[in-house]
Amino acid sequence: MGFFSAITRSSFSHGLHPPSHKAETAGIPIKRMPFAPLLIIPLSQHIGAPSRCIVNKGDEVVRGQPIADASAALSVPIHAPATGRIKSIEQVTGARGTMETAILLQVYDASSQQVLWRNPVDPASLSSEQILQAIQDLGLVGLGGAAFPSHFKQRIPDDKMVDTLVINGSECEPYLTCDHRIMLERPEHLIAGIKLAMRATKTRRAIIGIEDNKMDAVNVLQKHLLNEEHISVQAVKTKYPQGSEKMLIKSLLNREVPAGGIPLDIGVVVNNVQTLSSLGQLLPVGEGLIERVITVTGPGIKHPGNYRVPVGTPIGFILQQVGYSGGVNEFILGGPMMGPAVSSLETPITKSCSGLLVLNEPGIQDETRMIWPCIKCGRCVSACPMHLNPAQLGLLASAAEYQQMADDYNLNHCFECGCCSYICPSNIPLVQYFRIAKAINRELAA
Amino acid sequence: MSKKPQVELRTTPHLHAPQDVVVIMRNVVFAILPIAAWSIWLFGLSALMLLVIVTASCLITERLFTMANGQVNTLGDWSAIITGLLLALTLPPAFPLWMGVVAGFIAISMGKVMFGGLGMNIFNPALVGRAFVQAAFPVAITSWTPALFEERFSQFIPSTFTAPFMIPVTLDNWNLQYAVDGFTGATPLGLQKFDGISTPVLDLFVGNSAGSSGETSALIIMCCGLYLAIRNMLDWRIPFYIMLGTLLTAGGFYYINPQQYPEPLFMLFSGGLMLGAWFMATDMVGSPVTPLGVVIYGLFIGFLTVIIRLFGGLSEGVMYAILLANAATPLIDQYTTPKVFGHRKQS
Ligand code: SF4
Ligand code: SF4
Numbered sequence: 001m002g003f004f005s006a007i008t009r010s011s012f013s014h015g016l017h018p019p020s021h022k023a024e025t026a027g028i029p030i031k032r033m034p035f036a037p038l039l040i041i042p043l044s045q046h047i048g049a050p051s052r053c054i055v056n057k058g059d060e061v062v063r064g065q066p067i068a069d070a071s072a073a074l075s076v077p078i079h080a081p082a083t084g085r086i087k088s089i090e091q092v093t094g095a096r097g098t099m100e101t102a103i104l105l106q107v108y109d110a111s112s113q114q115v116l117w118r119n120p121v122d123p124a125s126l127s128s129e130q131i132l133q134a135i136q137d138l139g140l141v142g143l144g145g146a147a148f149p150s151h152f153k154q155r156i157p158d159d160k161m162v163d164t165l166v167i168n169g170s171e172c173e174p175y176l177t178c179d180h181r182i183m184l185e186r187p188e189h190l191i192a193g194i195k196l197a198m199r200a201t202k203t204r205r206a207i208i209g210i211e212d213n214k215m216d217a218v219n220v221l222q223k224h225l226l227n228e229e230h231i232s233v234q235a236v237k238t239k240y241p242q243g244s245e246k247m248l249i250k251s252l253l254n255r256e257v258p259a260g261g262i263p264l265d266i267g268v269v270v271n272n273v274q275t276l277s278s279l280g281q282l283l284p285v286g287e288g289l290i291e292r293v294i295t296v297t298g299p300g301i302k303h304p305g306n307y308r309v310p311v312g313t314p315i316g317f318i319l320q321q322v323g324y325s326g327g328v329n330e331f332i333l334g335g336p337m338m339g340p341a342v343s344s345l346e347t348p349i350t351k352s353c354s355g356l357l358v359l360n361e362p363g364i365q366d367e368t369r370m371i372w373p374c375i376k377c378g379r380c381v382s383a384c385p386m387h388l389n390p391a392q393l394g395l396l397a398s399a400a401e402y403q404q405m406a407d408d409y410n411l412n413h414c415f416e417c418g419c420c421s422y423i424c425p426s427n428i429p430l431v432q433y434f435r436i437a438k439a440i441n442r443e444l445a446a
Numbered sequence: 447m448s449k450k451p452q453v454e455l456r457t458t459p460h461l462h463a464p465q466d467v468v469v470i471m472r473n474v475v476f477a478i479l480p481i482a483a484w485s486i487w488l489f490g491l492s493a494l495m496l497l498v499i500v501t502a503s504c505l506i507t508e509r510l511f512t513m514a515n516g517q518v519n520t521l522g523d524w525s526a527i528i529t530g531l532l533l534a535l536t537l538p539p540a541f542p543l544w545m546g547v548v549a550g551f552i553a554i555s556m557g558k559v560m561f562g563g564l565g566m567n568i569f570n571p572a573l574v575g576r577a578f579v580q581a582a583f584p585v586a587i588t589s590w591t592p593a594l595f596e597e598r599f600s601q602f603i604p605s606t607f608t609a610p611f612m613i614p615v616t617l618d619n620w621n622l623q624y625a626v627d628g629f630t631g632a633t634p635l636g637l638q639k640f641d642g643i644s645t646p647v648l649d650l651f652v653g654n655s656a657g658s659s660g661e662t663s664a665l666i667i668m669c670c671g672l673y674l675a676i677r678n679m680l681d682w683r684i685p686f687y688i689m690l691g692t693l694l695t696a697g698g699f700y701y702i703n704p705q706q707y708p709e710p711l712f713m714l715f716s717g718g719l720m721l722g723a724w725f726m727a728t729d730m731v732g733s734p735v736t737p738l739g740v741v742i743y744g745l746f747i748g749f750l751t752v753i754i755r756l757f758g759g760l761s762e763g764v765m766y767a768i769l770l771a772n773a774a775t776p777l778i779d780q781y782t783t784p785k786v787f788g789h790r791k792q793s
Contacts, residue, residue, distance in 0.1 A: 372565070
């Protein structure tokens with residue numbers, strides 16, 4: 001890759017370049033996190049109907065055993081992340097601050113890392129329909145943050161045609177490096193997963209899109225793909241939000257998902273690398289998704305790195321393990337641009353959580369930060385990847401013209417990437433305005 | 447855990463770009479200072495006094511209005527200082543101070559407060575002030591004095607201390623006494639337009655010619671502007687397209703009749719064009735927010751400036767060109783709203 005290809009590297013327009021902060025963790029191999037004494041496993045860790053609990057208080061479960069099953073087509077089962085006893089099934093505060101039902105699992109001291117319950121299949125013998133079923137049985141969801149059930153995503157309706165499977169390895173959020181490590185350490189799992197997904201979706205072509213700040217991952221994968229005709233790796237510009245499905249498709253294929261549509265409408269299915277790597281690892285051995293790799297980092301952490309964490313581990317336990325200095329902090333699940341800050345250290349890591357970022361005093365935005373009037377600098381307009389006019393939307397929001405925002409200024413196409421708020425020199429919390437406006441419009445429509 | 451954890455809850459995004467309004471405005475002030483220094487070097491004490499008094503007038507006016515309206519003190523955002531400095535730099539060095547106070551008051555009150563303060567104004571406040579005094583004091587605003595006159599650091603130009611509401615003394619005699627040979631009390635643009643005498647482009651570029659205190663050196667203005675552009679605090683596209691628009695339009699006329707029309711480079715480096723292009727037209731508040739809008743806005747200003755200079759009654763046209771373009775900005779923004787991602791052209 002010469003200089004020329006680096007500057008002409010394909011990308012979407014707009015977006016921005018926040019400081020990456022990836023160096024702290026990108027070079028550290030993935031480590032395993034021990035079991036917390038108590039795991040908190042919410043029944044709704046995915047988009048769609050919550051899983052249905054199939055265990056009772058006091059039941060003994062072994063690591064890997066299903067403890068909740070899919071309650072609908074758009075739902076997935078949940079497996080026990082450790083061997084132990086069900087302590088209770090109760091209401092807990094979830095990552096987004098709402099109350100939800102969770103299974104509390106008291107982990108046995110001697111719980112082994114070995115998975116004791118499995119349902120192995122021979123992938124070679126499966127039809128695409130059977131693969132979809134197997135994916136659902138794993139409890140697999142989009143691990144990049146979307147949490148959309150994977151079997152549902154790979155199911156192509158009869159009236160649609162898919163020609164390309166895109167694998168999202170761009171990991172554009174600052175601080176996060178878990179996908180990067182997965183590509184470096186588990187390329188064979190990823191490739192196995194890609195092949196399964198290609199069979200499930202009946203696509204002939206797969207492209208792995210990786211931001212060009214991870215050329216080592218590009219090289220590793222290219223080496224592993226020497227004999228693969230239909231799977232290729234392509235470096236894309238490092239730019240936020242390259243990892244958003246629509247932006248990545250634009251960069252790789254120069255196709256635009258129609259406004260209000262989904263990638264399927266233009267013949268593309270996008271999966272995150274960790275999702276497919278888990279698929280390639282788990283499906284052949286028939287184990288459920290009971291752990292995932294997350295990046296634990298931020299100025300408040302003594303031993304930042306990437307950790308393989310059992311689903312349901314409370315963030316307070318993780319903080320003990322990685323050495324946390326205390327004080328005023330913000331605890332963010334996922335990346336700093338889109339990840340929600342949580343209110344309680346009891347909050348568990350769920351399937352779709354890609355990181356735990358702890359920002360302490362100097363890293364947190366200064367509380368007394370003044371909000372000035374919009375000075376019409378246009379920076380938000382030049383940053384918005386959806387080509388909206390956040391400045392105008394912001395003015396309308398302060399005038400409470402929520403309906404006009406949606407009707408005339410395409411409010412609903414905003415996917416809350418945060419570019420506009422990040423860049424605004426007047427510190428206007430634009431994304432927050434838009435979130436409120438959308439919520440009010442939803443209320444009014446209902 | 448050493449300290450008790452305290453959980454902060456904020457909304458996304460949790461990061462913010464390092465530049466905020468104050469950082470940007472402060473740097474604009476810093477970038478204007480060398481231009482101000484050059485004008486003091488050229489015109490001496492009178493230019494210095496004018497800068498101080500006009501800026502003070504702007505600051506006091508802004509504070510008085512926020513106090514009267516019960517609003518928070520907005521002086522901390524540095525924008526009133528920018529207005530004051532820019533306004534002073536567009537005035538002739540011999541401009542009576544009391545008229546400078548009026549200009550500053552009008553700039554802030556009618557140019558900014560009346561619209562609702564920072565961010566709400568349609569026009570560049572400094573230009574509003576300047577346009578007002580142009581109409582109110584047509585003689586004083588065109589009374590030019592020579593640059594680099596010898597006693598500039600030991601004495602004021604006589605008109606500087608004109609008593610309020612008095613007509614300033616005429617400078618003709620004073621000019622005769624102090625001026626370098628042949629000074630006629632006209633700017634290069636005026637000379638060119640009314641007498642057909644052209645000033646060497648190099649003099650204009652370096653800036654030792656008569657004119658408003660801060661508009662004479664294209665070189666310094668460009669350097670200061672470039673500093674801001676490189677630090678990403680000024681939209682370089684605006685001065686670029688203004689200059690392009692000026693060159694194209696002036697070049698067109700020059701091509702048709704080189705005898706009658708001035709050469710394009712003269713147009714570019716004379717009068718207030720440079721200061722206007724780099725520091726007035728780029729005022730974020732009055733310029734378009736859309737990428738295409740910025741291009742149209744710049745070309746429009748360049749074009750209008752040349753037209754006004756060549757065919758208007760005045761020798762200078764930048765000020766009105768920018769004000770007109772400011773007025774057109776909402777319209778430009780509306781027509782250049784970017785197409786939403788995924789809205790494909792009908793094919
Ligand atoms: S948050 Fe919405 S409006 Fe702001 S830049 Fe992202 S998509 Fe555009
Ligand atoms: S970035 Fe902020 S100040 Fe600039 S135009 Fe957008 S909303 Fe206004």
